[in-house]
Amino acid sequence: MNGKTEVSFTVNGEEQLLNVDNRTTLLDALREHLHLTGTKKGCDHGQCGACTVIVDGRRINACLTLAVMHEGDNVTTIEGLGVPGNLHPMQAAFVKHDGFQCGYCTPGQICSSVAVLEEIKANIPSHATSDLTQQAKISDIEIRERMSGNLCRCGAYSNILDAIVEVAEARP
């Protein structure tokens, strides 16, 4: 019985080749094998959103997917969005609006926020979308609904919302 599999995928623009135990989640591959510890392990059961990363343009819970299922995929983590001195606009907006307290959920919140604005642009509906036949629009209620998979136990939600709205309004 071979419990290991070779897999290659791109993380933040860099090609990675791993030979991992099949049980390794994408989250553990990022943190334990590639030492990208920006992505956080919260509940490890897909309930809190702290592990949110962007894979092939879509946000997912890295804890609920196996690394070996990502052959050829393109993964972006918080480290790939921006770095100190060259922050992604969403990272800068979270700092400006104080969109965190302890900061543990923040990488997941920011990855999710970036993807949420893309989802609205791509006209993907949400529970808060009033008319399915119209282009989805950015609004407080849309952003709150779409961010419901990211929990913040410090309760920084209103500042997180302010940060996302500012980036949304600044976009062309």
Added chain:
Amino acid sequence: MKAFTYERAATAEAAVQAATKNPGAKFIAGGTNLLDLMKLEIETPQHLIDVNGTGLDKIEVTPEGGLRIGASVRNTDLAANETVRRDYGLLSRALVAGASGQLRNKATTAGNLLQRTRCPYFYDPNQPCNKRQAGSGCSAIGGVTRQLGVIGTSDACIATHPSDMAVAMRALDAEIETVKSDGSTRSIPIADFYRLPGNTPHIETILQDGEFITAVVLPKPVGGKQIYRKVRDRASYAFALVSIAAVIQPDGRGRVAVGGVAPKPWRMEAAEAELAKGARATSGILLDGARPTDDNRFKIDLVERTLGAVIAEARV
């Protein structure tokens, strides 16, 4: 998590053959429920067959004017599909009422149908559960049952089916297309797909060992006002206490399926004949024979009130 071997299947046929060769194997697509259960060692497959590469990710109009939805179409893509939004709005609404954006980006059509209950006793390996371990007993009965089932349940199990999507699929008379281990195919009306628990709550569908879902097919659009109303403890990201999937025609006739109350999406065609008389008459027949607990008796009234709100909304 227990150790397992892993392979990627390139076609549905290859997936079925791999399952035949590896008893105790499971198919994995989104993995959002299966991996969670594997971490808790509630699911312990010895072999995983990754079916993401089988090309079953398309949504196509059928020659009959319906819609064939590939088994691995993601919940996000199904909810966002233009034809679904226009002609099967109920389905789109049910999908976006469920889970979170992250989960919907991974979760698939077939996986959503096959997800396991969220009964807290099923998830707690320290307590007996007939669904998790056949014959071990039910801890939910006599326990905390507010979220649990009121109809279609048995003395062995009072768990509910957690899906929102399946409730809409039931109202839309979806059919589930499969390949069996001998290579033959069949199409199963969703009304026949789920089994009630009886004495065997660990057996949840009529699928045979190694049988593989390839698509879910919707008949041609039925029109009408299509409404999915979900009542839950939070405004977002929570399972339904009660949900109603309804198609109401201008003359008041229609279809109603209910979620959050039973081990499967609950629909009684006989109740639909009462729709013109209102919510009380309809829900009376729908929930006839219900066996609620003291903790979840409120669901009986909640179905009636939610259905009343849906009928009122359809008249606007």
